[in-house]
Ligand code: HEM
């Protein structure tokens with residue numbers, strides 16, 4: 497680690513700084529200059545990128561006027577391997593400590609950092625800066641349809657309220673078995689896709705129906721209901737189907753596929769919603 | 782507990798009114814698809830016969846329409862198209878009202894307007910299809926100009 501990189505040392509833990517050639521000279525593209533200088537092997541390009549971030553703080557309220565959201569641009573130097581989350585970290589740690597966003601695992605597992613990046617919902621920790629056209633300012637906004645608390649942090653409570661309402665837990669009757677509840681591979685495969693959800697809300701907050709009608713259960717609640725409705729060990733399918741037969745349930749879905757497009761786990765959300773619709777139409781799972 | 786003072790106003794647009802146990806939305810969803818499929822046939826058939834067959838669009842006049850409505854086949858065709866398109870379209874607009882109108886009162890007013898327009902158009906259209914006089918006569922007892930040829934023969 498050279499002195500040029502030392503100010504970013506706090507960030508090194510989850511960045512590949514070890515791989516960065518820290519000689520302070522401009523780098524060629526990875527591999528290009530390998531023969532010229534052995535130290536350049538695998539060097540990672542660095543470039544400047546501007547992030548245009550939608551900021552909001554209730555504290556900005558002036559003389560009784562409510563605070564308004566505003567756009568603010570930050571320019572940072574990032575590595576070719578950096579993700580949008582790394583760029584946000586750099587801004588927060590080196591330029592403006594008041595920038596507020598959620599993140600926890602930083603590796604696409606916890607679902608904390610869904611945000612609208614260049615107009616589409618993504619996990620900031622899963623999208624590389626170089627993949628979202630860094631030649632132009634990259635817009636970063638909070639996910640849509642949920643109340644903004646500060647900057648990129650939204651109130652997730654309405655989202656989790658819908659999640660709770662579909663009863664995302666095993667419902668059984670009779671005595672607890674003394675051994676595990678058995679299931680064939682085929683039975684397990686039926687709901688495999690929907691077990692992958694990390695509750696990031698990227699899908700629900702990409703849904704145009706949810707944008708205008710916050711009472712809609714939303715794709716994520718349906719995905720998590722699907723997880724149990726099609727589980728052969730579970731006996732609560734009818735109750736969950738009845739919940740989703742609501743005026744604000746699955747029939748609100750207009751098949752826009754935004755949710756499937758947004759899901760960072762690659763869950764086929766629209767297909768799951770359709771399977772729930774079909775189960776309701778045929779009253780069988 | 783955490784910030785209870787902010788909770789009430791924020792959760793309002795998200796709070797679901799007590800759920801109603803009915804299959805209404807399911808049948809509405811099913812109807813949109815079934816009527817849509819039938820409408821494809823009815824509308825394309827209608828456009829084809831009116832605009833492409835024979836003289837095409839230049840053959841379209843009072844006599845042409847009167848000739849069609851003299852036949853029970855086209856009466857039923859147009860009746861089905863009228864009812865299905867109107868119910869399908871009104872139900873679609875109902876969905877859009879549910880999307881955008883947040884206050885209960887706004888929803889009720891808008892949906893009432895849609896319902897009134899639906900009933901008015903369907904009743905008037907049905908009346909016209911069945912009471913249509915293909916061979917109208919003037920005060921002098923002679924057929925008016927432009928009546929279909931079968932009136933005079
Ligand atoms: C020609 C064949 C047609 C087909 C196949 C068709 C099909 C559909 C379907 C499947 C939907 C439901 C969309 C959804 O819930 O995701 C829909 C919605 C709708 N349809 Fe049709 N339709 C047809 C003709 C018409 C006509 C003639 C009208 C107007 C009179 C109309 C007006 C609407 C409206 C207003 C909606 C609601 C749009 C929305 O949900 O945002 N459609 N149509």
Ligand code: SF4
Nearest residue numbers: 693694696697699759
């Ligand atoms: S279905 Fe995908 S997009 Fe939706 S909450 Fe789960 S992980 Fe996130």
Ligand code: FES
Nearest residue numbers: 602604606607621
């Ligand atoms: S920070 Fe955990 S999913 Fe991105």
